[in-house]
Amino acid sequence: MMVLICGLLLMLIGIWAMLIKKNIIRIIIGFSILDTGTHLVIVAIGYVKHATAPIVDKAVNISQNAEGGIQVLGKVVDPVPSALVLTAIVIGLAVTALLLSFAVRLYKVGNSLNINDYEELKW
Amino acid sequence: MKELFNTLSKQFELTDYQSKRDNQAFVTATSSQLVSLLTHLRDIHGYTHLVMVTCVDWLEDGKFQVTYLLHNYATKTDLGIFVFIPRDNPVMDSMHHLWEQARVYQRELHEMFGIDFPGSPGVYKPMILEGWQGPPPMRRDFDTKVYCEDTYSNRERQHKEPEQYMKEQLYPED
Amino acid sequence: MSIAFKVFWAFISLGVVTVWGLTLNGMVHKIFARVQGRLGPPVWQPFIDIIKNNAKRTAITHGIMFYLGPVFRIAGGIGTYMFIPVLFGSAYFSNFSLSGDVLLVMYFIFFGQLGMALGAGEGGHPYSAIAVSRGLAQMTAFEVPFALSVISLVAQYGTLNITEIVAAQQGGFLRWTLFTNPLAVITAMISMLGMNMYNPFSVVIAPQEIPIGPPTEYHSSFLGMLATNRGIFAGAKLVLFMNLFFGGATNLLILMLKTFWIYMFSVFVGAAYPRFRTEDSIRFFLTYPTILGIISVLLFSF
Amino acid sequence: MKDDDIKNDSNLTVEVSQTPIADYPDWRKDDKSLTNAGLSEEEQDWFCDARPQPAKKSWQIMENFFNWARSNSLWILAFGTGCGAIELRPLVTARYDISRLGMQPRPTPRQASVFMIGGYVSIKTLKRIVRSYEQMQGPKFVVAVCSCAINGGMYWDSYNTVKRIDEYIPVDVYVTGCMPRPEAVLAGFSKLKELIKAGKAEGQNLYAEKFDWYKENQKSVIKDWNMPDYNW
């Protein structure tokens, strides 16, 4: 539960940073925080109390079921969100990296990192 | 009027002040100063009305006397300005920019006396004498009678004493 | 009735109206003169003028439309007359009125005006065109009250047929439209002032200003033809008014009496009033007579 | 005044010496068009260049009838050419009332049959007179009023006034006086009527026949001839 709240809090901080900060780098940081918060939230949603990680080792009781599939007997956390988070982290990383590279290039071109300085395109 | 003459004399070369009436006077100016004098009179001394522009031919003196008559509405006075110019090759400065109507007077003077007003609009257009080819007819050396006899055929006159004639006509029995 | 017979009587009737119309014109000049304290020209002066104009030895023409202008004009006059029944109940003096109703007559009036305007236009004289523009503008205005009064008659009698309108007015002078629908008659008489172009609506021919309007360039036999048409056209219009509003006529004497007095109305007004400007006369026609006309229409449409 | 009075007053008019159209050759039939030399090339397109032709008369009986009609329907060209023109105005008033004689002022030359020249004629006016006269349709008559029109009058030595109108257009009747009274003008018109009825007012044909002579005279005084030779 704490994780969930933390995640939500991080999300809010991220949004706040994105909306308030003028420096593009800070906005990107805000985005990063938002991303992290999201990941936390996802993990928290998949979490089951007192459960172990969804890794087939001795902490998890498994047995063959009738059809020959694997049946998890003990409590494990839902593996899917964790898998999702892995993907999401990768994606988030890519996006952040791209954003940063954009910021660098923008600085080279526009000599400023203030987002208010880039308003030529409008209306 | 005299004061005006005195005032003006300080700036302009004016001579020969003649007072005809209390409210009418004539002065003589030089042709080179005329336009500035007229401007001065119009703008400073209130002579805002150009009454007329006319000309007198002083044949014997070999001069034209161009007369500009101005009127002041405030003081109800007339001021005439004489300008003498030579008769042969008479040229005057045009003052149509001061009074629009001056162009008509100048056109007429050109037609009747042959005075040139360079720059005056339409000054060479015939005004009354369409197709006139003789000398300017108002010059005194132009003999209108000779011209007339040369140009127009005469009808032989029947001289009758009017009184007698009418008596014969109306009361023949008397 | 054979067609030849009809044509023959149409000619007779045309002759009658020409003579009568021109005589009326002569009388008008006489009356104007007497109003002004003059003796005035003899009543037959219009005839002399027409003879003289036709006897002119030279003539010029500006072109084919100029030449045809007076022809159009007189054809308009004669045609208008031809479509009006002259005497009620007379087989001889009904012209070709069976070929149309009052609408035809109202529109045939335009025939001559349009042709004349075209001829005057080809004359190339700006005054002609000015006068035509004035005349047309004034015409649009006075046609409105006239149309309203005709519409009022239609509402009253339920017919556009002139003969039927006359028939409905038979039986005593109290059955004339003049007494059964006075508003319409007043409206129509006011618009007739405009039609006849006497003062105060004479700006079209304004003799001093735009020398007598459209016919500025017309002369000689052209002018003679136009003068003839003045008689015919005046006659035709008077007969129309008599038929529509004053009970028609059963013989020529009554016709002459009635048309004389109808004509005299506009003549008297013309003798007594100064002239309107074009826009003033338009405004005039579109206000008081139009309102009167609308009232008369409304009275009979409910 | 009554008609009889006018007849009695006919002695108010004067016979003047006739125009010296000496042995000037008549117009030639093969001569149909004019040169219009006074016009620019562009203007040539705008004016008719036909030459006026003497009009044929109809049969005598018809001509008599027409002359009667013409004499009883004199339409005056109301063109005030000089100070005598002021005398036309009283004529249409109640006192003299020419309309009873079938006369009326007419605003356009096309429709008028009498040209009343009202007094002195300056060169500038002469040009207009010629133009208007030529624009009238024949038969056309000219009544010249005032001494000035006869011999120059008080302008006898003016550099700009012609002294004999009949050198420039044919004149039917002169009325003397400076200025003549309306009665005299009226008498002039009566005289004209007599002439017309007698078939003697043939100024139009005279003008056409001796056209070249008239033109020569006109052009000798009108120096800027910027109109066609005949103003149709």
Next chain:
Amino acid sequence: MVNPMLLLAMFLITAFLIALLDKLHRKISIYTIYAVLLIASGMGFWQLNTLLYNPNLSVVVFSAGFSAPLSISLQFGVVEAVLVALLNLFGFLGASYLYRRFLQSGAQAIALYLLVLLGANGLVLTRDIFNSFVFLEILSIATYAIIAVDQNKNSLVAGIKYMLAGGISSTLFLIGIVLAYRYTGTLNIDTWLSLSPIKTPGYTVALFLMAIGVFIELKPFPANGWALDLYQSADKGVASLISSVNTAAILFLYYKLMPLFTPALLEILTGAGLISFVFGNLIALRQKNASRLLGYSSTAQTGLLVFSLGALSLLGLPQGMVLRIALGLFITNLFAKSGLFWLCGVTKRNNLQDWSVLRSDSGLLIIFGIFAVALMGFPPFPSFFAKWQIIQIFGASQAWMWMAGLLIGSLLEVVYLMRWLGFAAKGESQSTLEKPFSKLFPLMVSALGLASVSYYLTLMYPQIGTNSIYPIMAFILFGLIDILPVKLKGVLAIAALSLWGWFVLLPPLPLMGQLFALILVGGSIVQIFAFMRYQGAAEGFFPSLTMLIFALGNIVLASTKLQFFLAWELMTLAAYLLILKGKKARVAALLFIVFSSFGAYLMLAGFSMMPNTVEGYLIILQANFMAIDWLPALLLGVAFLIKMGAVGVHYWLPAAYSEADDETSSILSSVLSKAGVFGLLMVLILISRFVSSSSISMMALGWIGVFTAFFGALMAVFQEDAKKLLAYSSMSQLGYIVVGLSLMTHLGWVSALYLAVNHLFFKGLIFMAMAAVFLRTGTRNMYEMGGLIKKMPIAFISVLMGIIAVSGVPPLSGFGSKWFIYTSLLEQGRYLQTALVFFSSAIAFLYLYRLIHTVFLGQAKPNQKDVKEAPIWLIIPQGIFIMAIMAISVFPNIITKPLSLAVGDYIAKPEWLNWDGYNLVLNSPTLHGNWNGNLVMYVTMGVFIIPLIWLLLVNARTQKVKQFNIVFAAERPYKPWTTHFAYNMFAHYEKALGFLVKPRVTAFYKGVAEGFHSLSATLARIYTGNGQTYMLHIFLYTIFLYLLLGVK
């Protein structure tokens, strides 16, 4: 069957290989991706082909062999196949557009391009929700990166805004997915769909977040500032890619998710789509920058797609149907929008007014025209049918608000697109374009593709008869042979149209239809001659002209509402193209098309409320037994009145009539307006059951007609331009027709039709004659002409006949029309209307006299000294019209009898009307009257000829004089210009009545236009250009929609 996995794998492998291949040679890598994209597209087509023959083939593929919940499944059904085929095709076209850029920027760009396509294909194929997130991110990141390849500042700025916005929306989407997963336990859409609905609020939130995540990627108004900046700044190839491929893929994702949504959510998103459509178009209205305008348009079109998908689903339509309709819109948008972006790149002009460079290049102009027209939803493009169906469905389910929104948005779209087209077609420019083949190729392919798809879809569409194809065929055929000499084309057109008219058009029609077919098609055929006066090929006329005439015929021949509307729209389009040929016709044509579209949309709405027509019958026959409510009747009536230029909606008329080429004006005035008459008559027939002459609606219609006649005439009086004069005169005459129709009596309709026939003749005649005058004098200002009677006697005679006929002076047929209109009005007791009609017809004299006097009479001008008579091609139609006028003047019954019979099918002829002989006798209880045109003619000829003979006798010797031989107050005139009384001829009339014709209507419409533009400008202020503001928009928009959902 193709394994979609292979498809994706192919993309991935190639993308990695590119880096290697690029080392060999740049071109190899480029051609490799061309091959890949073409193969992918081909796979799509092949799959489509397979599925069409074997619909039962399994189309779902599972990765790793597991079944749904545990693995990722890909579906390759019909829709997916279509999308894969199209997306990859456009990928290929886009790549070929970007050929030069690829050559410069190298392997990364190429690989990224492939990745974009990979993402798009994946998004289309996958059925797994998380997988779709992954593909979405691949798509997005690849797009971000490909934007960054372009190093200019603006695209970098736009890119960063785009990334931030994309980041936020994908975050929302991700949270939504996970939350939803928490409640459903599955990530597979199919499994998800099979679950029973879950009602917990959390699930709603999850769905909402998912939906909003995708939705924001679709750039809804107002949360779309980032996208607009991107469209404006990015390379046009990339912008096109985003606008077509990206949007299509995401839209399909939205479509896949749509079944999951609760109705409330769907309704909100649908509404948001509509708002996006309307406001996107509204803001585009004042946009001057071409690419940004395309951005707005693109968001609007996406909004429209979202809206139509949602709305149609909400109305409970079967999915197949929804898809088919949406496909029409989608395909049009795909082809046209990407095409327009490419075109932007080719012209390199940002300011709309600079698009006049296209003038020099007719090929590009045609392509541009196709795209623009397709985008607006004109036939025969698929969007036309889609919009038609959507509106019909809305009408049937009484979704008025949606309909109104859709129509308003469409109208706004027409305004700005047509303005743009006008700039391109009619602006002034001398510069030429650089046109590399790599950029032209995709343009041509997409234009051709659009055309062929349209053709295919049109043929497939139910209720479209072969007849409806003729106009389009004619357009294409004559477009192909447009280089032939004009005379040959004219003969061909006349032959084709006459044969078609005689053998196809006339036989099935009832009398009334035949009558209108003769007016519309016959009248036009006569006027084709006039077009043959041009020298050489005179390109551009005949395609539109033949299309116009075929469409006019089809209006009469239509047997369904759709056929009617199709023909109507084709007619409008053709007329627009014809008007646009005029030299200064840009604004006029725009006005025409905007008002016509307004009318057309009203008609569309009206049709949607009407019961369906019975197939197989002509619409004109069905009129008798179809019932119709007052509202559709009103809408249709207004639509037709707009075409006729009734007062109040006449604003377009003088401009269009006067600025079009002269022959076109003639057709517009004499023929095209009759289409409006036909429509109005149909409407009146439909409602004739429950309205009569005295009902208030008909009285109102009558007054509209009367005022049209009156104000038209009055305005004509004050014109200096002859064509404007004629235009207002047409308006006035059509007013009479409206009055006649409004009477709802036999006589009234006969009089209206008589007027219509007459108007065709005399207005065609006058326009043709005046066309000759304009041609020879080179001006349209009447006061600059004069005295032309001597130079152009035939034109003069034509105009003379024309004006006698217009003014209604006997003996010509015009009097017949006046007689009919007055008697029919008086017979119904409409006295005051009669009076005003009379007044208008009297005013007609003023302008008619002015027309003939100032042009033909008066003083000739020296600069028109060498004016000659018109070419024979203009005289032929005049001769035909004069003969027609003479015929119906002398023998009025040859026209009145058929008219009476035709009207008799709908309103029986009363006993008291007698058409026998030459005498028309009317003996109704309320009115007696008669008119014998024959006799009037003879009497008139008699009274004309006798004075003429007299005059010839008396005036045997008349001297012919010239123009300056006038009495000029003893002076002589010097200049013909100052001697000609022509300018401001009716100044006194203006003093008296000018206050009535103050340009109030103009002021009104200017005000409306101004209002829309200011609204547009104000709304556009929300796009401040600040990336943070845009993010704020997204958040606020999300919250707003959520609150709205809560309210629901």
